[in-house]
Amino acid sequence: MTRKGCGPDDKIENIIMNSLGIVDNFSIENKQLLLKKGTEVIMVYQINNRK
Numbered sequence: 001m002t003r004k005g006c007g008p009d010d011k012i013e014n015i016i017m018n019s020l021g022i023v024d025n026f027s028i029e030n031k032q033l034l035l036k037k038g039t040e041v042i043m044v045y046q047i048n049n050r051k
Helices: 012-020
Strands: 025-030 030-036 040-046
Touching: 025 040
Parallel strands: none
Antiparallel strands: 025 030, 030 040
């Protein structure tokens, strides 16, 4: 998976750990994982199909 809207210098591990504490819901739509707080989307991940 790749995070959409993430700059090359962003520390993805720090972004994820800081954001996961507020996530209380998720959904998968159009090959994207949406992490949410209520109905607000906090993070979006593109799901890559690898074989």
